[in-house]
Amino acid sequence: MLTRQENSKDIHFRQIAERHQRRKARERLIPIGLFLLTFLSIVTTIGIVIVLLSETISFFQRVSILEFFTGTVLKPLSQTPQFGVLPLLTGTILSTLIAMAVAIPFGLMTAIYLSEYASARWRKFLKPALELLAGIPTIVYGFFAFTFVTPILRDWIPSLQATNLLSPGIVMGIMIIPMVASLSEDAMRSVPNSLRDGAFGLGATKLEVTRKVVIPAALSGIIASIVLGISRAIGETMIVTIASGSSKNFTLDVTESMQTMTAYIVEVTGGDASAGTTIYYSLYAVAMTLFVFTLVMNMLARYISKKFKEEY
């Protein structure tokens, strides 16, 4: 009797010990599993860099770096193909400039209104409504630019071509307004009220407080939001692909059809360029340029907002 009791007690203890052992093993294994999942984001970055770099190197074995970066003619399909990236670069830079000419004033004024002037209730309505604008897919903006904005602009500017850089530039700017507005507003709202109150106490109006106190104090955040907006505009693809056409013009005339780096990538991949051809490799050289541009902009934005952040 006694031995049997002893026995069942032993079994019971052993079960507890086993369960404990299993739990300990699980506690050790889970962080390893989770780390492997985390590692995927590193692998993604490495993947992007290796893919872009290796094919870009193949491209530069066929076309000289100098010709690529200083060439003003891009004729990939011609009998004597030329691979100058400057037409694409001007297209990208010009469309970005137009977009920012829209996004910066409207974005900043919206941010000022939301942060300094709007009542809490009105702000609670306006802000989500503007965020809707940010949630609309870019393909829809492309459709809008091509079928609505371009025809309207053509009434004013008769020389405007059916595909041009101006219309997608403006629409891209509208798309970026919420981003600039929301990030700048965050920066302005984090300026402590004691600073505002000090200026109000001296008899300043709201406009004077905004100009002389709030904006200077929030400047790093505002600039960071603009830099991020620029990065977004550089990488934007569908709006320019649809509304700006595929002419590889090297010009500053935005009423003409021009191609951006992103639109070139779409055109070449859409045309089913067979692997191993120079055109196929040019895709990666352009994508690498695009990747470096946006990466520098994003890092710059983070550097600015970190480095020059005012602490109160």
Add this chain to the structure above:
Amino acid sequence: MVSMRSFRGRMISNQLAKFVFLSASLFGLLVLFVLLYRVIEQGIGWLNADFLTGRLSTQPEKAGIKGAILGTLWLMAVVIPITTIVGVGTAIYLEMYAKKGKMRELIQTNIANLAGVPSIVYGILGMTIFVRALDFGNIVLAGGLTMSLLVLPIVIVSSQEALRAIPAFLGEASYGLGATKWQTIRSVLLPVALPSILTGSILALSRAIGETAPLVVIGIPALLMPIPMSIFDKFTVLPMQIYYWTMDSSLLAEYANLAAATILVLLTALFLLNASAIVIRNKFEQRF
């Protein structure tokens, strides 16, 4: 200098500025209304049962988007499990296990940088690795994996914020009862963070549904007749159909109407997703 100007002048310029700032904020809303009005006006007449359940066709009157709708659903079927498992897993690792230091900072910076990489670059990655190197071809799985990589940073960051927002006493109480770390995470922290994690995942999903550029790069045929029945089939999605019909509208004006009708379907889907995110957040979010 300020005192040199009359009090009246300063008040007037303040009121004027307020009006200008308000007008600028309303500009965005105005564009939103014009855009929606325009799309509805052009597309609503073409939106009917035949359009939703019909197959693609070169004849506008016969064309339908059943394939694109199913393609979008199949794409979600790939994106949802992958981004949830990897995204939430990464967030748990970074918030609960990773030691503060150089390594964690590196991973965090890397995720922030990935979030800023243009979507078309992900398309090139997907085309090179999934479509060509692994030789999947342009099937749902290849597109879904590419989209998953694209939206993963969004899921990771929002899940991290959700975990960080949980007050420390909940975890401490669980440890105090003798629970292990994983037991605490699984049974205490994750259930509390779930509504916020879900909201972030839904927003990431709506980004994936609306993206076009990566799929253009992967190579989706313009006129795909077969309807996808599994993740190993060739497919098309709603944004791709909008793209092709918009591009072809210069050939035949009716294609623009088909594009508008498809936009209505896409925007409705996005609206429903976002509305469900708001409902989840309001209904289940706990305050401490």
